Amino acid sequence: MREDSPRNRGMFNPKIIGFLCNWCGYAAADLAGNLRLNYPSNLRIIKVMCSGRIDPSHILEAFKKGADGVLIVGCHPGDCHYINGNYRAKMRIALLKKLLQEIGLEPERLRIDWASAGEGERFANIVREFFEEIRNLGPNPVKEECDE
Amino acid sequence: MNNGKITLAIIPLSTCAGCENTILDLEEKLFFLADFIDIVYAPIIMDSKPPSSVDIAIFTGAIRTDEDERKVKVWRKKCKILVALGSCATLGGIPGLANLTTVEDLLKQIYVNHPNVQNPRGTEPNLDIPKLVNQVKILKDLVKVDYSIPGCPPPKKLVEKFFQAMINGGEFKLPDKSVCDECPLNTGKKKVMEKIKRWGIDPVDPNKCLLEQGFLCLGPVTRSGCEARCIRAGYPCRGCMGPPKGITDQAADMISVIGSIVSLDKIEVEDLMKIKDLSGSLYRFTLPSSTFKGKIRRKLNG
Numbered sequence: 001m002r003e004d005s006p007r008n009r010g011m012f013n014p015k016i017i018g019f020l021c022n023w024c025g026y027a028a029a030d031l032a033g034n035l036r037l038n039y040p041s042n043l044r045i046i047k048v049m050c051s052g053r054i055d056p057s058h059i060l061e062a063f064k065k066g067a068d069g070v071l072i073v074g075c076h077p078g079d080c081h082y083i084n085g086n087y088r089a090k091m092r093i094a095l096l097k098k099l100l101q102e103i104g105l106e107p108e109r110l111r112i113d114w115a116s117a118g119e120g121e122r123f124a125n126i127v128r129e130f131f132e133e134i135r136n137l138g139p140n141p142v143k144e145e146c147d148e
Numbered sequence: 149m150n151n152g153k154i155t156l157a158i159i160p161l162s163t164c165a166g167c168e169n170t171i172l173d174l175e176e177k178l179f180f181l182a183d184f185i186d187i188v189y190a191p192i193i194m195d196s197k198p199p200s201s202v203d204i205a206i207f208t209g210a211i212r213t214d215e216d217e218r219k220v221k222v223w224r225k226k227c228k229i230l231v232a233l234g235s236c237a238t239l240g241g242i243p244g245l246a247n248l249t250t251v252e253d254l255l256k257q258i259y260v261n262h263p264n265v266q267n268p269r270g271t272e273p274n275l276d277i278p279k280l281v282n283q284v285k286i287l288k289d290l291v292k293v294d295y296s297i298p299g300c301p302p303p304k305k306l307v308e309k310f311f312q313a314m315i316n317g318g319e320f321k322l323p324d325k326s327v328c329d330e331c332p333l334n335t336g337k338k339k340v341m342e343k344i345k346r347w348g349i350d351p352v353d354p355n356k357c358l359l360e361q362g363f364l365c366l367g368p369v370t371r372s373g374c375e376a377r378c379i380r381a382g383y384p385c386r387g388c389m390g391p392p393k394g395i396t397d398q399a400a401d402m403i404s405v406i407g408s409i410v411s412l413d414k415i416e417v418e419d420l421m422k423i424k425d426l427s428g429s430l431y432r433f434t435l436p437s438s439t440f441k442g443k444i445r446r447k448l449n450g
């Protein structure tokens with residue numbers, strides 16, 4: 001059953017933004033698609049060249065515009081095609097989570113993970129897990145707050 | 149206009165008067181300005197009645213009370229050119245950090261819970277004075293602002309340039325490089341940060357970029373124009389000029405910078421987690437103009 005099927009309407013249907021690196025995260029998503037693996041269709045994918053290119057301000061902007069969760073998937077440690085972009089991303093996301101916590105947004109709404117081009121199943125699992133987590137957290141309060 | 153002179157009002161909101169001091173600090177240049185500009189209203193500096201209209205209205209301080217909000221809206225109708233002077237008026241400034249808490253909690257802390265206060269009945273003052281607002285806003289969010297001059301206090305040179313532009317009819321633009329560009333400690337080489345240090349605790353090398361030493365120096369994400377005066381005085385930049393053009397969130401940008409310069413061999417995520425008070429340090433002057441404008445508060449029961 002698809003997560004956004006009519007039977008599930010009325011339930012909270014989170015919006016999740018996925019920043020996927022071109023070489024691994026995006027390739028894994030592509031593979032998951034080709035393998036027809038089932039995972040929540042709530043993920044809206046934005047392809048970036050490398051997880052190291054994701055600017056923390058873009059993530060804040062995504063939350064401000066109403067994303068309930070932001071998922072970043074890059075190459076496994078050691079496999080980044082630009083040497084260490086994923087390590088740098090990991091540092092930034094750790095700090096950004098701390099900042100989010102301080103300014104009142106659950107840091108669990110932001111997640112960084114790794115999947116290689118051959119790991120379609122792993123990718124689908126990450127998305128499923130994150131989807132459940134966000135659904136438990138409920139809607140992002142930021143949007144409402146900023147609209148006032 | 150007044151005898152061919154530009155009329156000017158300097159209107160205090162919730163100000164510390166440091167911005168007014170910057171204008172007085174122009175010293176002998178004030179005499180030169182006085183040939184062209186008539187200061188008709190400036191309650192922090194001198195006593196006078198508010199005029200019905202002026203050419204230029206300069207606001208100092210933050211919008212911290214309902215009265216501040218009212219003043220800004222009223223004066224917008226009374227002036228031709230509206231100027232936000234200082235970090236408080238342009239970015240939110242130090243008073244903007246109040247957006248991390250609520251008025252209720254703040255008053256409780258000050259009048260009831262503070263260790264120096266004995267107030268067993270928990271009474272809070274109930275005076276007929278302007279009410280604090282729950283969310284400090286920047287002028288730009290309330291009215292059209294024609295010119296903004298950030299800085300806490302704003303650099304004298306910029307204030308002087310602004311007045312000159314008004315007199316000569318020239319253009320006034322803020323510099324939009326970063327503090328690092330004006331910093332004597334900038335080597336121009338790519339920065340590498342090998343440690344995380346705390347200001348006031350760890351020893352400082354006065355001849356090496358403070359950020360590279362491991363202190364939080366906001367130079368890379370802060371607008372130039374102050375000639376890196378804090379670093380010249382031996383302190384890290386705390387970001388009072390706000391972000392340069394094109395950047396809206398100083399904290400997010402600083403996090404990006406830290407990610408780019410940390411030495412991956414010497415610094416672990418756990419080291420970064422030891423940095424205290426990220427929101428207070430990275431949004432020190434800009435919280436009300438940042439992405440979320442303050443702490444995200446949830447309405448109870450949805």
Ligand code: SF4
Pocket residue numbers: 162163164165166167208209210233234235236237241242299300301302
């Ligand atoms: S910007 Fe600084 S100097 Fe000016 S009023 Fe605010 S705190 Fe005072």
Ligand code: SF4
Pocket residue numbers: 327328329331332333334335356357358359360365366367368376379384385
């Ligand atoms: S980071 Fe600070 S100390 Fe280093 S060059 Fe920039 S302004 Fe100067």
Ligand code: SF4
Pocket residue numbers: 299300327370371374375376377378379384385386387388389390
């Ligand atoms: S060095 Fe930084 S904190 Fe100091 S005056 Fe310049 S911008 Fe403000």
Ligand code: FES
Pocket residue numbers: 021022023024025049050051052074075079080081082085086
């Ligand atoms: S290329 Fe995939 S994380 Fe850098």
